[in-house]
Amino acid sequence: MRKRSDIIRSHYIERVSNYSIPEHRVLDWASHKSQFTRFEVLINILKITKEGFNNKTLLDVGSGLGHLAKYIDGNNININYVGIDLISEMVERAKQTSFDNINPKFFVGDIFKDLDVLNGISFDYVYTSGIFNLNLGNNKKFFKNALKLFLNIANDVVCFNMLDASYSKSSDSDYFYSDKYEIVDITKKILSKSGIAYSSIKLVDNYLPNDFSIAIFLK
Template identity: 25%
Template sequence: MTRSDHLNSMFRQKYFPGFSRTDLIQFRAYYMTQFKTQKNLEQKVGWNSKKGQKERFEIFLKIGELNHQKLLDIGCGLGAFCQFLYRKKISAQYIGIDLFPEILQTAQQMNPQGYFEVRHLLMKPYPAGRFDFSFLSGLFNIQIQDNWKYMKSILTVALKQTKKAVAFNILNRELVFQESNRFSVNAAEIVRFARQLPVRQVKIFDHYHPVDLTLFLYK
């Protein structure tokens, strides 16, 4: 199978529950366009500012002791979280996965201390309990046909392959400027949703960033 066959087989609706055909085409085009046309690294992966990207990582640190742990960064983009951990002198086994080889090639060049691979968990999950912690920053912000269905699928797999906890962030509907292509939630509904996943404890954080909520799902 050539690289482009592999990519095309990954971007099929059966691996993206909750996406319409149009959603999938637009999703792929959005990330490729951002990467190719934006100048700043954080804007290349869809963030407005470096400050906002870093605030999201800072809150992730509250999840537990990360030193000497196995970490999975799902939707790692250019590996900014890997760089953030390195600067904080956190020594961990870091793996970053994303859907776009072009993005990951740059991520690997910029972060030789990390390991990056093209992978979609719903097509090729890791074995159960492979990681101590998994992180998803910015994965759920694009509006699709059924965001809840997509989140449930991804988080269920993430929880299965993670021993201790999974962290993710999402836009806060109370605060976010309503844009038609952005998905946002209120705190009560996202906590209710998270409690239905196979978790022991849910923690939620707000006010660390102007428009975001972060959840920790402990097993």
């Protein structure tokens, strides 16, 4: 089986090196609007945490071209942003972006192999958008491992999105569609096995026909 990082790199590398195509296409999103709608869902989820955003630090796993940082900056949201991506060319482009209100940090690396790349920073929120969408051949196993790690490094909230199997049953091409209820069940099982305390799990599936988000509120 091909290595996960090779599949991901070969999927994105030509597009990230091409500055003439729209940025949402570099990242494999159908439109700028659908990409940013996913960010909006995250921010609406976090808004209901009683602490608010002040001094909270968010880790964005698979930060791509830094668009979530741009969204946070443009909406004057008071969050410390840290992004990490496997592909150095993505991070180089993200670092070229100018920001008015925030000072985001971007790292290159694979936290599933080496957490030290994040220099021991502590995170309140761990978020990821799009890293579970490519068909990697072992998506469920990858998701379970990723979720365990996210739950270990987040203090307050873990949030992720996935492509919705009720929109397309076929996961045999480049993309992988997940059953949202099965993902909620897997999440509950992982939480119960790990003994991590949580207050609730929220499934949001009313923003795009082909996508859903899940948030886990810890403590």
